[in-house]
Amino acid sequence: xxxxxxxxxxxxxxxxxxxxxxxxxxxxxxxxxxxxxxxxxxxxxxxxxxxxxxxxxxxxxxxxxxxxxxxxxxxxxxxxxxxxxxxxxxxxxxxxxxxxxxxxxxxxxxxxxxxxxxxxxxxxxxxxxxxxxxxxxxxxxxxxxxxxxxxxxxxxxxxxxxxxxxxxxxxxxxxxxxxxxxxxxxxxxxxxxxxxxxxxxxxxxxxxxxxxxxxxxxxxxxxxxxxxxxxxxxxxxxxxxxxxxxxxxxxxxxxxxxxxxxxxxxxxxxxxxxxxxxxxxxxxxxxxxxxxxxxxxxxxxxxxxxxxxxxxxxxxxxxxxxxxxxxxxxxxxxxxxxxxxxxxxxxxxxxxxxxxxxxxxxxxxxxxxxxxxxxxxxxxxxxxxxxxxxxxxxxxxxxxxxxxx
Numbered sequence: 001x002x003x004x005x006x007x008x009x010x011x012x013x014x015x016x017x018x019x020x021x022x023x024x025x026x027x028x029x030x031x032x033x034x035x036x037x038x039x040x041x042x043x044x045x046x047x048x049x050x051x052x053x054x055x056x057x058x059x060x061x062x063x064x065x066x067x068x069x070x071x072x073x074x075x076x077x078x079x080x081x082x083x084x085x086x087x088x089x090x091x092x093x094x095x096x097x098x099x100x101x102x103x104x105x106x107x108x109x110x111x112x113x114x115x116x117x118x119x120x121x122x123x124x125x126x127x128x129x130x131x132x133x134x135x136x137x138x139x140x141x142x143x144x145x146x147x148x149x150x151x152x153x154x155x156x157x158x159x160x161x162x163x164x165x166x167x168x169x170x171x172x173x174x175x176x177x178x179x180x181x182x183x184x185x186x187x188x189x190x191x192x193x194x195x196x197x198x199x200x201x202x203x204x205x206x207x208x209x210x211x212x213x214x215x216x217x218x219x220x221x222x223x224x225x226x227x228x229x230x231x232x233x234x235x236x237x238x239x240x241x242x243x244x245x246x247x248x249x250x251x252x253x254x255x256x257x258x259x260x261x262x263x264x265x266x267x268x269x270x271x272x273x274x275x276x277x278x279x280x281x282x283x284x285x286x287x288x289x290x291x292x293x294x295x296x297x298x299x300x301x302x303x304x305x306x307x308x309x310x311x312x313x314x315x316x317x318x319x320x321x322x323x324x325x326x327x328x329x330x331x332x333x334x335x336x337x338x339x340x341x342x343x344x345x346x347x348x349x350x351x352x353x354x355x356x357x358x359x360x361x362x363x364x365x366x367x368x369x370x371x372x373x374x375x376x377x378x379x380x381x382x383x384x385x386x387x388x389x390x391x392x393x394x395x396x397x398x399x400x401x402x403x404x405x
Contacts, residue, residue, distance in 0.1 A: 081162070081166050081168060081352045086351075086352060089159065089162055089351060089352060090351035090352070092155045092158050092159045092162070093155075093156075093159040093349075093351045093352075094345075094346040094347075094349070094351065095152050095155040095156075095346075096152060096153065096154075096155035096156025096157070096158070096159045096160075097156065097159075097342050097345050097346060097349065098152065098342060098343055098346045099149060099152030099153050099155065099156055100153075100156050100194075100342055101338065101339040101340070101341070101342020101343050101345075102149070102152075102339060102342075102343075103129050103132050103149075103153075103197075104280075104284070104335050104338050104339050104342065105335065105336050105338075105339025105340075106132035106135060106136070107127050107128060107129065107131070107132055107310075107332075107335050108283070108331075108332045108333065108334070108335025108336035108337075108338070108339065109332065109336060110126070110127045110131060110132070110135065110332075111127040111314055111328060111329070111331055111332030111335060112329055112332035112333060112336070113332075114127060114314075114315070114318075114328070114332075115317075115318075115325050115326075115328040115329040115332060116329070126308050126311045127310065127311040127314050127315070127332075128308035128309070128310035128311045129197050129200075129308075129310070130197075130200050130308045131308060131311060133146065133149075133197075133200060133201050133204060134204065136149065137204050143204075143205060146201055146204060146205070149201070150198055150201045150202075153194055153197060153198050153201075154198060156191075156194055157191050157194050157195055157198065160187040160188070160190045160191035160194070161187070161188070161191045163183065163187035163352075163353060164183075164184055164185075164187040164188040164191065166352075167179065167183045167184055167361070168183060168187075168352045168353040169182070169183045169352075169353035169354060169355055169356070170183050170355060170360070170361035171355035171356055171357050171359060171360070171361060172355070172357070172359040172360060172361045173357045173359055174361075179361065183353075218309065219232055219235075219294070219295060219298040219303065219309065220298060220302050220303060220305060222298065223298055223299055229299060232295050232296070232298055232299050233295075233296075233299070235292075235295045236292050236293075236295030236296045236299075237292075238292075239288045239289070239291045239292035239295065240288075240289070240292040242288040242292075243285045243286075243288035243289040243292060244285075246281050246282075246284040246285035246288060247281075247282070247285040249277075249278075249281040249285075250278050250279075250281040250282035250285055251278075254356065255277065255281075257350075257354055257355075257356050257358070258349055258350055258353060258354065259273060259345075259348050259349060259350065260348050260349065260350050261348075263347065263348050264348065269348075272344065273341070273344055273348060275337075276337045276338070276340045276341035276344065277341045279334050279337045279338075280334060280335070280337045280338025280339075280340075280341045280342075281338070282334055283331050283333075283334025283335045283337065283338055284334075284335070284338060286331050286334070287310065287313065287314060287331065287335070290313035290314055290316055290317070291309060291310055291312075291313035292313075293313065293316070294309065294312055294313040294316060304316075314328065314331065315328075317331075
């Protein structure tokens with residue numbers, strides 16, 4: 001038989017504890033200082049925490065800095081048009097759209113006139129917005145018509161910049177790049193172009209004898225330098241892209257979602273909008289294409305310069321004998337039809353711009369469309385709207401109007 005003997009060690013003494021290698025010393029912040037009499041230190045307070053570092057002093061921002069940060073935040077993260085300003089934005093857009101149509105109508109009329117006179121235009125033809133402003137200034141020496149047109153174009157500029165800042169028409173089914181180029185970059189470029197046109201009108205008031213051919217040496221002088229040739233290529237590509245975009249509007253139903261078809265009481269109104277719209281966009285595509293071709297031709301050699309670049313592009317058709325004259329007259333008629341289409345859109349277009357698929361990227365767009373009398377076919381889910389309200393509320397939009405009916 002085997003007997004197992006179990007031995008129990010005696011209670012360890014403080015000396016054995018200090019000499020043992022198995023017990024690690026206490027951390028410095030938990031150890032208590034040894035008393036001066038040499039007695040054992042008092043047991044450490046395990047609940048005691050190390051002292052914390054002082055917190056940084058918060059920065060105090062001024063109201064101007066807060067307002068600036070808010071504007072930058074809205075530009076970087078747009079949420080659509082506020083319901084408070086939706087109707088005002090609609091009136092601004094309608095006035096501006098009508099002014100744009102009048103400008104194109106005058107360009108179309110001058111194009112038809114230049115084609116009817118063929119090569120015999122002694123005073124020079126300037127089928128361009130600048131030429132339209134000069135013609136309007138000549139019809140009214142007091143300048144009242146120019147002032148009215150300039151104010152209307154300012155409405156168009158405001159509307160386009162408003163589209164850029166709020167990303168009107170952003171679609172939930174589109175990618176970020178497509179939404180950026182369609183609803184951020186395109187309105188910004190259009191607004192800048194009409195800012196230049198507005199500046200030209202102001203020049204007419206300062207310099208009353210401004211002529212149609214005061215366009216400088218562009219584009220001929222640009223091909224003399226490397227930077228100038230790069231600029232010609234850039235403008236040529238830009239006008240070609242613009243022509244393709246307008247051709248898409250002419251051959252597809254891309255812009256049909258922007259029309260309030262419920263306001264059409266007869267079939268005639270619907271067919272009139274469709275006819276003037278598709279034909280008008282085709283005329284704009286032709287004009288942009290001619291200007292793009294002019295940019296590329298300027299790279300090879302000197303081109304004819306009689307007026308504005310836009311008119312120089314259209315006047316290239318005068319070198320094609322009878323076929324060119326017929327095409328030039330057809331382009332002028334198309335631009336006149338686009339004028340009629342723009343005037344019709346003052347009543348039948350939806351403002352703010354709705355998304356093509358009917359699914360807005362921002363929940364606020366559905367509430368705004370419903371409040372303006374044109375609810376979207378696919379409003380944003382209420383869960384998304386509630387999430388957007390709790391995560392990033394907007395004081396400009398009343399809480400009761402954020403959820404679409």
